[in-house]
Amino acid sequence: MNLTLIEAFSAVMKTGSTTAAAELMRMSQPAISRSLKRLEDTTKLKLFERSGPRLTPTPEAHLLYQEVLDTFVGLDRLRQSVARIRAVGTGSVRIASSAALGLSFVPKVLKRFTDRWPGVSVRFEIGNSVTVRNLVASGSYDIGLCAEEIDRSNLVVSPFIETRGICVMPPDHALARHDIVRPEHLDGLRVISLAPDDTARIQFNAALETAGAKPQFVVETQFAATVCQLAIEGVGVGLTNSLTYVSDRFEPLGLVARPFEPGIAFRSLMILPPHRARSRLVDELLVFLQAERDLLDAACERRFGRFAP
Secondary structure, three states: OOHHHHHHHHHHHHHOOHHHHHHHHOOOHHHHHHHHHHHHHHHOOOOEEEEOOEEEEOHHHHHHHHHHHHHHHHHHHHHHHHHHHHOOOOEEEEEEEOHHHHOOHHHHHHHHHHHHOOOEEEEEEEOOHHHHHHHHHOOOOOEEEEEOOOOOOOOEEEEEEEEEEEEEEOOOOHHHHOOOEOHHHHOOOEEEEEOOOOHHHHHHHHHHHHHOOOOEEEEEEOOHHHHHHHHHOOOOEEEEEHHHHHHOOOHHHOOEEEEEOOOOEEEEEEEEOOOOOOOHHHHHHHHHHHHHHHHHHHHHHHHHOOOOO
16 A cells, blocks of 8 residues: 555545645645545545535544554654664663673773763673673673683674783782882792683793792682782782773772783683674774773873783
């Protein structure tokens, strides 16, 4: 059924005459009359009683007009939805992150993103890197930020940020007098470290073994922020990620940090679901993530120098 015929019929029902309907639709009066005749032929319904120039709607016309009104309401909603989608004003995005970036970095990004797009709903999950990987690979989440030691199959993977390892300690610790902490400085000391399967921990172990240093590992944890908090509590010296120290603002809390040499790389990945077109909202969030990433990367470089693994 031709939408133009329906619109001509609706205009006649609304205005009460073909002349007024023609003015409303900016068409000629004969064109309106032809449209009504074609609609009756198409629907096999008698819609008007004709008495000279006068048209009287039949009961069938009134029933059809009510259906037209209901349909037009739906079309108006559809047009409004299209406009909102085009304007990126409503919708939802889902992002998952490991704790290193999820505790402070991502919330800062989401603050800016939701200020810009207040009508958007965001689902945010923090988990270990394996959990983040599985959420994104399954298509349940749109964006993931995680450490590099994940299974990369069934994902679109790109490097996100690479920062250096640092040693953190209370301000009164003997190591605080060094500008750079080296493996031999840790020999016999109480050390807080990441879990044994973490790629940074593997690099750390290799550096200790090469130097012949044998620290006492008192706590192992999978979260860089936990290393910092344990160091503040005086549990030991911690090896952690400079981005956690900078973005989570541990320095104002009194935690001292020194670069560790030889350099240990902490690498984070951005992962996306495979074979799926991204919404404009996801693209917008990616822009915000990358902009904040660049600021964090620059802050880490200012604090601890350029990292050259």
